[in-house]
Amino acid sequence: MTTPSTSRLNAPTGPARGLGGRPLDIILALAVTGVLVAIISAGVGGDTESDAVTYLWAAGLGAVMLVRRRYPVLVLAVSVLGLFAYYSFGYPAIGVAVPVAAALFSAAEAGRLRWAVGAALLVVGASVFFRLAEGEAASLVIGYELAGHVLLMAAAIALGDGLRSRRRLVADARRIIALTAEDERRRTAESARIEREAIARDLHDALGHRTTVISLHADVAREALDRGDRAAADAALGIITDSSQAVLSELRRTVRLLRAPDEAHAPAESLSAVLESLPTLLVPGTELSTAVQLDAPLPGPVDAAAARIVQESAVNVVRHSRASRVEVTARVVEGVLELSVVDNGDAGAKASAVSQTAPTGTPASHGSGIVGMRERAEALGGHLTAGAENGGFAVRAVLPLARDEETR
Structure with a gap:
């Protein structure tokens, strides 16, 4: 009986196992870079105009998406710290949710839900604090923009966690299917063993009975011949012949069963x-x-x-x-x-x-x-x-x- 290998049943079920993971990472990296470049090019707000550094920063923030599956927490930390560094130089406004949304999604997808939620709260809290400290209107920062940032971050986290949960369910379903198939193979092997035992017992009984009859009537025929009773000897030999044919028939039936194991047990x-x-x-x-x-x-x-x-x-x-x-x-x-x-x-x-x-x-x-x-x-x-x-x-x-x- 074969058993499923540990490596097959306990294989990693995370995002790295997904088909086409690398192309998707490249697409995500290009999307992050493209969106940030577009927002930076708009030149809204800020004390310093955008320059080559800002575009390199956008490209770098997109490039870290290529390793998001292997280092999800590190990518999240780099994205958050990169956002803080960007604003520290007074570059044009790019929001707070868009630059870190992909990193939040990646962390949640990898099962680092607490890190994702913590990073989102940190970014939102820091943004609200510094903007209010700089004198921006609370109605604008909290009443108008905060809800949008929170919803976008929450959506990214929810999407990543939902995708991870779905993959886990699929992996569990595959594991259950594998275990069910193995259990079915075990049951089939056990049924085959029981069937073989039944065939062997029937064959043993049938041959035992017939050989006893053959031995008995061989003695009867011998004694009849010694007495000169040809009729009794012929009758005993006839029974021996019939019993021998029955033994051969039983053997042929058993051989047919063994050659065709998928056939049902022949009636006893x-x-x-x-x-x-x-x-x-x-x-x-x-x-x-x-x-x-x-x-x-x-x-x-x-x-x-x-x-x-x-x-x-x-x-x-x-x-x-x-x-x-x-x-x-x-x-x-x-x-x-x-x-x-x-x-x-x-x-x-x-x-x-x-x-x-x-x-x-x-x-x-x-x-x-x-x-x-x-x-x-x-x-x-x-x-x-x-x-x-x-x-x-x-x-x-x-x-x-x-x-x-x-x-x-």
Whole structure:
């Protein structure tokens, strides 16, 4: 499973990451210079006429815009101090908002909102103080011009902060999309792992059942040939042939699934199919009784689990019991499938045999087959019991047809 790299998810999201940042900086630098040159050329007010120094100053104030993304606070400080220096020489009036508007915008865009607000207050406060100190009318300075300067500065700061917020939202959205895609990949990998486990378990069960039948009937055929009973030997060999073909079919089905992982899991054997083939799983001569009461087809997972439980129970009868009668019942009662496989074999011998195959950490009376059946039942929200009963052995399972949300 791959994980998104830290550099990709935690990459800088500031203005420097924007597409076309350098051309925009050049355009802003030219705009600042052009506006200041135009205002200076008007020659309004001031004690000193404009000269080459004033135009160089305008060009310098525009040039610092080229580094505004990397040094936003420094550009703001240079713009404010340059404005104060300009007025200290008595050059023509150029206002206070226009020369620093671009710097205020850049600082806010870079996330230096406090610096931008502080610089704006400093410039406005100094301008009002010195102009009133020089004797200009308060109605002009405060009542007429102040609102325009404040609004222009506030607009520049708001625009920069809004652009920064938008970029941050876009970056967060991209990060969420990347994390969502990674989570989806993880879920897909987990689903594939679960699917592979299901295929492996089904293949293990199917091959185990069929190879047991092949081994059993091979012994039957050998004994029949020793007795000279050709008919019994032919019948046993026919069952061996059918079981071998079933094994090959199961292997081909599994290989197709593995070669085409995008295809849905092929349906497992159904309960009805297992019941039909059940006589071939048992020792010849074993009396088989089936009682099935189903009003409607079983849900796929329940049908598959019931089929495997009956199949495994039959194989356990063959392996560990000398039963002469096997009874299989299946009925649906109040949304629950009640399934049982009961035989009249030697329960003590059977319990001893299955305990010898019990894996470490499981109860002594439960073999791996019983553990597997119990896991299938519990996976569906049901339960399974297995043990001696009336001198024989019984496997009983309860499988809900529809699981509650709490058990999922």
